[in-house]
Amino acid sequence: MVETTRIVLAARPVGAPTPANFRLETGELPDPGPGEVLLRTRYLSLDPYMRGRMSAAESYAPPVEVDGVMVGATVAEVLESRDPSLAKGDVVVAYSGWQTHHVAPASAVRKLDPDAAPPSTALGVLGMPGFTAYSGLLKIGQPKPGETVVVAAASGPVGATVGQIARIKGARAVGIAGGPDKCAYVRDELGFDAVIDHRAPDFADQLKNAVPDGIDVYFENVGGAVAAAVFPLLNTYGRVPVCGLIADYNATEAPSGPDRLPAHFRRVLTKSLTVRGFIQTEFVAEMYRDFLRDMSGWIGEGLVRYREDIVDGLENAPAAFIGLLEGRNFGKLVVRVA
Structure with a gap:
């Protein structure tokens, strides 16, 4: 038996999660059986979708059960293998969740070449977030020169x-x-043509001035006041890949004010907009191989840059996740577990 330290869902949050919604505990894992591997987590990915998994509301994936281990993608080292495809010392991408050790089927993990790129990038630009951007933009947004x-x-x-x-x-x-630091990073390091601070009192006016020819593609990650400023600026036949709505993840009631839904759908109709929600897994079979090839090449050529926000220690994952939902992270948030 191997001991694992894990963080479980102690109680479902009402509104924003708090430390009381998590519990750190230890437990024992069985030895790996035929076709299985014992993994030690090196890195844990923290992502906004995890807030939805803490809720029992209907969603595209089942919720984490109370007292269950919080879900999450990981980069892990194989400590013991009972499958010929993997050996002790191999580094893999797994879905171990918020814990230090995990027993998983070898068929459920993907072997990494640790010399090809920093292993943590398999949770970011070369992992789910990168593929979400690639598939959602190219499949739904279809930007043209x-x-x-x-x-x-x-x-x-x-x-x-x-x-x-x-x-x-x-x-x-x-x-x-x-904020100014994030805006400077987007403009100066990532090379965007323009960047607007959504905290500015005249945000909507600044955005309008930054898009004199209107908006053809809006990649939606936020919702709320940002989306309200963007939608009037969409051009006819605009495309809106809907990836996330983080502004509303902690909402406990409907927003105040008039019902804006009729005006929203009138705009969808009169401008012939395509608004398409998506979960990146639906495009894996079709696009993942191309993504790995293209993204690896773009990074190597310096066309795509990335930033990681690394937090040390599994015990610090709850505080880091709460900060993520408040926008306190800067770059891809990763917990260095071991």
Whole structure:
């Protein structure tokens, strides 16, 4: 038996999660059986979708049960293998969740070449966030040379990648981020054509001035007031890949004010907009191999840059996750577990 330290869902949050919604505990794992591997987690990915898994509300995936281990993608080292495809010392991408050790089927993990790229990037630009940006933008957004692409949460792992791919495809990239440091990063390091601070009192006016030809593609990560400022600026036949709505994840009631839904759908109708929600897994079979090839090449050529926000220690994952939902992270948030 191997001991694992894990963080479980202690109680479902009402509104924003608090430390009381998590519990750190230890437990024992069985020895791996035939076709299984024993893994030690090196890195844990923290992502906004995890807030939805803490809720019992209907969603695209089942919720984490109370007292269950919090879900999450990991980079892990194989400590013991009972499958010929993997050996002790191999580094893999797994879905171990918030824990130090895990027993998994060998068929459920993907072997990494640790010399090809830093292993943590398999949780970011070369992992789910990068593929989310790649598939959502290219499959749904379909940017064309000369068009304008606007992306919310532009300093985050998805938004940053969306804007850089848009520029590779010949489009104009306009980012929306929060605070001067994040805006400077998006403009100066990532090379966006323009960036707007959504905290500015005249945000809507600044955004309008930054897109004199309107918006052809809006990659939606945020919702809320940002989306309200963007939608009036969409051009006819605009495309809106809906990836996330983080502004509303902690909401406990409907927003106040008039019902804006009729006006929203009138705009969808009169401008012939395509608004398409997606979960990146639906495109894996079709696009993942191309993604790995293209993204690896773009990184190697310096066309795509990325930033990681690394937190040390599994015990610090709850506080880091709460900060993620408040926009306190800067780049892809990763917990270095071992």
